[in-house]
Amino acid sequence: MRIASALLVAALLSGSLYAYAPRQLTLEQKVAASTIVIIGTVESDNLASNTDNSSRRIATIAVEIWLKGKGPGKVKLAHVMDMAEFEPYCCVVGGRYLLFLLDEGDGTYKTAAGMGGAEPISNTAH
Numbered sequence: 789m790r791i792a793s794a795l796l797v798a799a800l801l802s803g804s805l806y807a808y809a810p811r812q813l814t815l816e817q818k819v820a821a822s823t824i825v826i827i828g829t830v831e832s833d834n835l836a837s838n839t840d841n842s843s844r845r846i847a848t849i850a851v852e853i854w855l856k857g858k859g860p861g862k863v864k865l866a867h868v869m870d871m872a873e874f875e876p877y878c879c880v881v882g883g884r885y886l887l888f889l890l891d892e893g894d895g896t897y898k899t900a901a902g903m904g905g906a907e908p909i910s911n912t913a914h
Contacts, residue, residue, distance in 0.1 A: 822900040824857035847879035878906035
């Protein structure tokens with residue numbers, strides 16, 4: 789009886805560990821949700837001039853390959869460092885990423901799939 793109870797408690801607790809895990813999109817869903825899809829290298833990542841005291845950062849990405857959409861040789865990726873579950877694992881200066889991005893309409897982009905919107909290809913800075 790103790791073993792059965794312990795297994796039941798373990799099963800109930802293990803399910804709750806994933807309650808706050810961000811939903812992962814498939815590759816097809818990421819592409820469909822994106823304005824642009826690129827492969828690029830981070831040139832810089834700086835704190836934006838924020839009037840609301842947020843930790844919004846702007847990374848400048850040198851585009852190597854346009855996989856979806858077209859645009860300039862560089863894009864600005866806005867991201868916030870204090871919401872890890874919603875923000876991409878990005879933007880190490882010198883790192884290369886596959887990026888699924890949405891146009892913010894103000895000259896910047898954000899990831900279309902939260903954490904899954906920036907897939908590291910290589911990060912020479914780590």
